[in-house]
Amino acid sequence: MSLRSVCVFCGSRSGRNPAHVVAARHTGEMLTRNGWRLVFGAGDVGLMGEVAKAATAAGAPTLGVIPTHLLGRERSARDMARMVVTEDMHERKKVMFMNSDAVVVLPGGAGSLDEFFEVLTWAQIGLHRKPILLLDADGYWQPLLRLLDHVISEGFADASLLQHFRTLPDVPGLEAALTAAFA
Numbered sequence: 001m002s003l004r005s006v007c008v009f010c011g012s013r014s015g016r017n018p019a020h021v022v023a024a025r026h027t028g029e030m031l032t033r034n035g036w037r038l039v040f041g042a043g044d045v046g047l048m049g050e051v052a053k054a055a056t057a058a059g060a061p062t063l064g065v066i067p068t069h070l071l072g073r074e075r076s077a078r079d080m081a082r083m084v085v086t087e088d089m090h091e092r093k094k095v096m097f098m099n100s101d102a103v104v105v106l107p108g109g110a111g112s113l114d115e116f117f118e119v120l121t122w123a124q125i126g127l128h129r130k131p132i133l134l135l136d137a138d139g140y141w142q143p144l145l146r147l148l149d150h151v152i153s154e155g156f157a158d159a160s161l162l163q164h165f166r167t168l169p170d171v172p173g174l175e176a177a178l179t180a181a182f183a
Contacts, residue, residue, distance in 0.1 A: 007100035011108030023137035028054025042066035
């Protein structure tokens with residue numbers, strides 16, 4: 001199987017750290033360079049918008065997925081080749097996941113955490129084997145990794161939970177991991 005589409009979950013805000021915006025742009029450029037389609041939340045705001053703008057500016061194919069209640073708030077990206085409007089957030093995640101071969105999670109808030117934990121849970125219970133990759137731009141995900149270690153040490157998950165995803169420090173590492181996963 002070859003890698004064709006990458007689902008990117010990330011913030012609909014840019015956050016305070018400029019390194020996250022740079023990482024989002026580089027992610028969009030990296031997807032394009034490899035000929036991989038970007039599957040994303042269809043908004044043109046925050047890190048999501050940065051990934052999408054960088055990818056579309058470089059000519060990448062995209063699939064944007066947005067629930068009806070966010071159409072006004074997140075403003076759909078204008079240069080998308082294709083967009084799907086869903087009824088709700090759960091359907092959005094499902095459509096994004098089903099239309100991708102791998103999942104990448106950039107910095108984000110509660111929504112990005114929800115997306116990460118849903119696909120992680122699906123992997124944990126054997127519903128998929130797609131790569132899940134956290135882009136740990138400027139150490140953003142380190143508190144999450146400590147929390148997961150705590151969950152394991154407290155007996156609420158087996159240590160095997162950590163085998164269902166990888167954490168990469170930068171976009172070159174992310175690119176290498178995606179390439180290796182489908183070699």
